[in-house]
Structure formats: structure tokens, C-alpha cells
Amino acid sequence: MAAARVILHIDLDCFYCQVEQKRLGIPASVPCAVQQWEGLIAVNYAARAAGITRHMRVKEARQHCPDLKTVHVQTLGGSDGNGEEFGPANRDKATEKACLERYRRASVEIIGLLHRSASKAVIEKASIDEVYIDVTALVDEELQERAAAEGGGPRRPGLRDGTEGLHGFAWGSVVVGGPLDEGSEVDQRLACGAAIACRLRGAVREQLGFTCSAGIAGNKLLAKIASAMNKPNQQTLVPSRAVPSLMSDLPLKKLRNFGGKLGQELEALGCTTAGEVARHPRAVLEARFGMQRTAWMLQAVNGISDEPVQVKEKVKSMLAAKSFDAATSDVAAIKRWFRVLGEELCDRMLNDYAEHHRHPRTLSLSYRGGGNGGYATDRSKAGPMPRFGKDSPSIEAIADAAMALFQKATETLPCTRLALSAHDFAPAALTEQQGAITRFFAGPAASAPGPSVSPLPSTPAPSSSPSASRAQNQPGRAAFDKLFKGVRKSSLRQTSTEQPSGSGNMHGKHIQPADICLDGVDIERQRRILQDIRVQQAFAARGSDHPDEQQASDILTPQPLHQKRDQQELQRQMKSTSTTDRSGTKATHPNMSSKRPRLELSKTQPKLTSLFGRLK
Numbered sequence: 243m244a245a246a247r248v249i250l251h252i253d254l255d256c257f258y259c260q261v262e263q264k265r266l267g268i269p270a271s272v273p274c275a276v277q278q279w280e281g282l283i284a285v286n287y288a289a290r291a292a293g294i295t296r297h298m299r300v301k302e303a304r305q306h307c308p309d310l311k312t313v314h315v316q317t318l319g320g321s322d323g324n325g326e327e328f329g330p331a332n333r334d335k336a337t338e339k340a341c342l343e344r345y346r347r348a349s350v351e352i353i354g355l356l357h358r359s360a361s362k363a364v365i366e367k368a369s370i371d372e373v374y375i376d377v378t379a380l381v382d383e384e385l386q387e388r389a390a391a392e393g394g395g396p397r398r399p400g401l402r403d404g405t406e407g408l409h410g411f412a413w414g415s416v417v418v419g420g421p422l423d424e425g426s427e428v429d430q431r432l433a434c435g436a437a438i439a440c441r442l443r444g445a446v447r448e449q450l451g452f453t454c455s456a457g458i459a460g461n462k463l464l465a466k467i468a469s470a471m472n473k474p475n476q477q478t479l480v481p482s483r484a485v486p487s488l489m490s491d492l493p494l495k496k497l498r499n500f501g502g503k504l505g506q507e508l509e510a511l512g513c514t515t516a517g518e519v520a521r522h523p524r525a526v527l528e529a530r531f532g533m534q535r536t537a538w539m540l541q542a543v544n545g546i547s548d549e550p551v552q553v554k555e556k557v558k559s560m561l562a563a564k565s566f567d568a569a570t571s572d573v574a575a576i577k578r579w580f581r582v583l584g585e586e587l588c589d590r591m592l593n594d595y596a597e598h599h600r601h602p603r604t605l606s607l608s609y610r611g612g613g614n615g616g617y618a619t620d621r622s623k624a625g626p627m628p629r630f631g632k633d634s635p636s637i638e639a640i641a642d643a644a645m646a647l648f649q650k651a652t653e654t655l656p657c658t659r660l661a662l663s664a665h666d667f668a669p670a671a672l673t674e675q676q677g678a679i680t681r682f683f684a685g686p687a688a689s690a691p692g693p694s695v696s697p698l699p700s701t702p703a704p705s706s707s708p709s710a711s712r713a714q715n716q717p718g719r720a721a722f723d724k725l726f727k728g729v730r731k732s733s734l735r736q737t738s739t740e741q742p743s744g745s746g747n748m749h750g751k752h753i754q755p756a757d758i759c760l761d762g763v764d765i766e767r768q769r770r771i772l773q774d775i776r777v778q779q780a781f782a783a784r785g786s787d788h789p790d791e792q793q794a795s796d797i798l799t800p801q802p803l804h805q806k807r808d809q810q811e812l813q814r815q816m817k818s819t820s821t822t823d824r825s826g827t828k829a830t831h832p833n834m835s836s837k838r839p840r841l842e843l844s845k846t847q848p849k850l851t852s853l854f855g856r857l858k
């Protein structure tokens with residue numbers, strides 16, 4: 243039988259407050275709160291003791307506690323541009339936007355330290371200030387080491403350094419339901435987990451100056467409940483024998499996934515605690531929630547969960563947004579907002595680059611505009627992310643690219659919301675290679691160092707090679723017609739003049755891959771058509787509807803993520819086609835055999851060559 247799991251939940255105390263207090267040197271004993279505009283979003287424990295709660299208005303909070311120090315969250319776009327000071331904060335929501343970058347940075351620091359301190363544990367980031375850590379393997383290792391050190395004698399829980407007497411068996415933990423049972427192997431394992439939690443909390447405190455609380459239990463659900471039980475700066479351990487009594491009186495809102503609508507529905511059935519749900523007639527619950535959901539609910543309210551601790555994937559996109567209280571038609575103001583949003587995005591991209599060494603390849607603009615007759619929901623336009631300088635494009639380049647997208651969009655004014663997002667990440671080495679390929683085709687002038695303002699991929703400069711000039715003389719429209727020849731155009735759904743991102747353009751009518759009927763079209767042409775939609779999309783963002791083949795081939799430089807997506811799209815469409823023809827020709831693009839210097843792109847070049855071959 244597998245050894246019992248040991249799971250930690252670590253949660254920073256009054257997180258935003260701690261970040262600001264550390265930054266500004268405000269002692270923990272001073273009542274302090276973080277405000278965003280007129281409301282409080284984080285309150286420290288000294289202020290909580292004075293009756294201050296989250297969401298209180300600043301004015302009301304000061305009535306409760308005249309000594310309260312308030313720190314405004316960082317804002318972008320203001321005259322001083324930083325929102326550094328504490329005390330009365332004259333922030334203007336109309337011209338500034340809140341920026342949470344300080345807290346994100348602190349979070350990255352803390353999680354990085356936890357990873358370094360418990361490299362063999364599985365760590366799942368649950369939010370900006372909380373993580374789950376599966377320390378089962380570490381516990382196994384520590385207990386084995388201890389057993390070996392004691393020559394196979396009776397195992398005693400504790401740290402490797404033999405200082406367990408200092409903190410007692412549970413390492414300073416509050417143990418739910420009384421002392422641990424030293425004869426129980428499961429309790430010994432939890433005690434060892436408590437030692438690890440103690441060590442990790444100590445590291446965070448000593449090395450970064452933040453206090454946190456921890457829960458130690460046999461699963462994520464119980465560990466999370468436990469970490470909140472004795473805040474701040476304490477840890478709580480839940481032995482298995484204490485689970486029934488703990489759950490019996492636990493308010494449903496303290497149980498993950500039982501807040502919100504589900505909590506309200508259970509309350510309507512007369513259940514406000516986990517125990518009440520557990521004791522409710524199962525048939526009633528099944529009639530209301532169905533058998534499957536009821537089975538899940540009954541496990542949770544009894545403290546049972548086998549949900550694994552999983553390393554979260556890296557974020558797929560990052561967004562900076564601003565909503566306006568009053569709609570604006572001031573284009574200069576919108577341009578200014580793009581700089582503010584670009585600044586936030588740049589900051590996040592830099593951090594992400596430092597952590598993951600990757601770059602986003604696409605910049606998307608979302609907007610809500612068009613006045614009363616306009617769109618109620620966000621519309622979007624996407625284009626290539628401006629080229630990277632050392633680590634990130636300049637704020638100005640992002641603002642210019644965003645403005646270019648905005649100017650191509652329709653029904654934008656008056657505008658009530660703007661958002662910029664960076665997505666479609668690729669390893670930095672790949673985007674750097676793409677930049678090199680683009681510069682290669684753009685000729686020597688483009689290779690010279692200069693400001694990072696041109697979009698990636700950039701439009702190739704005129705070339706003197708015969709094939710390139712033929713391609714340039716060939717009208718883009720003709721090339722596009724050639725590509726779509728034989729495709730049942732009647733099946734192309736024509737949509738409005740504005741299109742959601744991810745769509746292509748055919749003679750001014752916007753199409754999406756899913757709109758095309760590809761029955762009877764061979765697989766190679768299907769691939770080319772889908773690629774062409776991508777080309778159109780990239781070109782639409784650059785102000786040209788119909789690229790010629792040379793330009794198209796430049797856009798189709800290898801982008802494995804795109805290709806993967808295209809393949810998935812193809813597979814999806816293939817399900818509804820009866821294609822059998824798998825022919826494909828290989829050829830070398832004339833440019834490849836020209837006298838231009840060859841780039842050392844060992845991995846990229848073969849793919850590039852085959853793409854050119856397909857486009858011939």
C-alpha cells in the first residue's frame with residue numbers, strides 16, 4: 243500500500259500589505275491597509291484588530307482607526323507615474339490604472355525560494371500568494387534517513403538536524419483535535435511534513451522578510467482549510483482522526499468550491515456547514531444536483547479528496563486592461579492609454595522572459611466601443627508583437643502597434659474598454675532566430691542595430707533576384723485567387739466588415755478556417771489554405787490585404803506552435819472530409835540558391851526550405 247500523502251498549503255499573510263510594508267519600512271505592528279481608489283483591498287493584522295475589514299471605504303476605515311496607514315496600489319499613467327508614497331493618495335481613476343506588478347514580483351520571488359528550498363517536492367501555485375506542496379517524497383526520504391541514522395531503531399519524527407525538541411513533535415504547529423499519536427505512522431509522517439513546513443516558512447521569513455501560514459494534512463482540501471485556521475504566522479496540522487469533527491462544523495464558505503452559487507443552493511436546502519450537507523438525505527441532494535455531483539460533494543464535505551498537487555503550466559497570455567467610467571472618443575487619450583497598457587505589458591513580459599526565457603509572438607487588442615449601437619462585448623484584433631530588443635519590445639513600439647490595430651478596427655468609438663494582451667509564446671531562441679531570418683530577407687540595412695520598433699516578422703525589402711521580382715510583380719490578389727482556385731467559395735461564410743481575431747480575409751470578406759468547406763480538397767492544399775489564412779491575418783495587421791508569395795513565405799517562417807495548431811485544425815476538419823490524396827512536392831526556393839550569404843540556421847533551414855517548396 244502506498245504511504246500516506248503529506249500535503250502542505252502555504253498562504254502568505256495579508257499579502258499586499260506585507261509587500262508594501264516591507265517596501266516602505268512600515269513595522270507589522272502598525273495598522274496598515276492597501277487601497278485601490280477609495281476601497282481597501284488588503285488589511286494587515288494590526289488593522290484587523292482595530293476593526294478594519296477588506297472592502298471598507300478609506301474614509302470609514304479612518305473613523306475606526308485614525309492611525310491607519312494606507313498605501314495606494316501602484317498606478318501607471320499618473321503625473322508622478324509611480325504611486326510610491328503612502329498617506330493621502332490623490333489617485334485619479336480617470337487617468338491612471340492600477341498595476342499589481344509589485345505583488346507579482348514578490349510572488350515570483352517567494353515561489354522561487356520555495357522551489358529552491360524543496361526541490362524534490364511538487365509545488366502548485368494556487369494564486370498570487372498561496373501554493374500547495376506535495377512533500378510525500380521528501381517525508382519518505384527524511385524518515386528513511388532518520389531510520390538509517392538510528393540504526394533501524396524506533397523511528398522518531400523530526401528534522402535531520404536533530405533539533406526537534408526545540409519545537410516539539412509537531413514543530414510548533416497547532417494540532418487540530420489534540421496532540422499527535424506518536425505510535426501512528428500516519429501522524430509521524432504528518433509531523434515530518436510539519437517540520438518541512440516550519441523550515442520553508444523560516445526560509446521565507448529570514449530570506450525575504452514575509453510571514454506566511456501553513457496547513458499540513460493528508461490532502462489539498464484539508465491542508466487549505468488548515469492554513470486559514472490560525473493566521474497569521476502559524477501552522478496547523480490536521481491528523482486524520484480529527485477530520486470528522488473538523489468538517490462537522492465547518493462553514494461551507496470555508497470549503498473550496500462551495501462558495502458562490504453552490505453555497506447558496508445548499509443554503510436554500512438548509513445546509514450552512516459541511517456536516518449538514520453530509521447528513522442531508524442523499525436522495526434529496528441527488529435529485530437537486532445529480533448523482534455525480536452529489537458523490538463529489540459528499541466526498542468533499544467529509545474531507546476526502548485525492549486531487550493531485552500539479553505543477554501549473556506557464557501562463558498562456560498576459561493582459562493589461564483599462565475600463566473607462568465614461569466612454570471616450572479622444573484618440574490622443576487612447577494613444578496615451580496604449581502607452582500605459584504597453585508599459586504594464588512590457589514589465590510583465592520582461593519578468594516572464596527572466597523566468598522562462600520565452601517571448602510572445604502575438605499582440606492582441608481588445609476593445610469595447612461603438613456607442614449605443616456598438617458591441618456590448620469585447621472585439622479583438624491581433625497582429626505580430628513588435629520585434630524584441632534585448633529582452634522586450636519598447637513601450638513605444640507596443641503602443642504604436644496597438645494604435646495601428648485600433649485604427650484598422652471599426653466601431654471603436656466611443657470606447658469604454660481597452661486591453662492589450664501578449665500571447666503565442668515561443669522560446670526566446672526561436673523568436674531570435676525568426677528575427678534573424680526576417681533581417682536576412684530584409685537585406686543588410688535591416689541587420690544594422692537600431693530601435694526595436696519594427697514588427698516581427700517584418701515586410702521583406704525589395705530583392706533583386708528574378709524570382710523575387712516576379713513574385714513582387716505578381717498581384718497579391720491573383721496569388722490569393724490561385725490558392726483558393728477550386729475551393730467552393732459559395733461555402734465561405736461572409737461576415738461583417740469587422741472580424742474577431744483568428745480570422746482571415748478574402749477580397750474584403752472575412753473568413754475563418756472553420757468557415758471553409760474543404761470537401762474533396764487534397765490535404766496539401768488544405769494545409770496551404772489554412773496557412774494562407776494566417777498570412778492574411780498577419781498582413782491585415784500590417785495594412786496589406788494581399789501578400790505576394792515571397793511575402794507569404796516570409797510570414798510562414800517556422801513557427802512550431804502555429805504549425806501544431808494548424809495541424810489540429812486540419813485534423814478537426816479532416817474528420818468531415820474524405821480526402822485520400824497525400825501528394826506533396828519538395829523544391830528549393832530560388833532565394834536559397836542565390837549568392838546571398840547563408841545563415842547558420844541548422845534546425846530552421848530545412849523547415850524553411852520545405853515551406854518554400856510548398857508555396858511554389
Ligand code: DCP
Pocket residue numbers: 253254255256257258259283284285370371473474
Ligand atoms: N485581493 C484583492 N481583492 C480581493 C481579495 C484579495 O485585491 N477581493 C488581494 C489582496 C490580498 C491578496 O490578494 O493581499 C491575497 O488575498 P488573500 O485572500 O489571501 O488575503 P490576504 O493575503 O490579504 O490576507 P490573509 O492573511 O487573510 O490571507
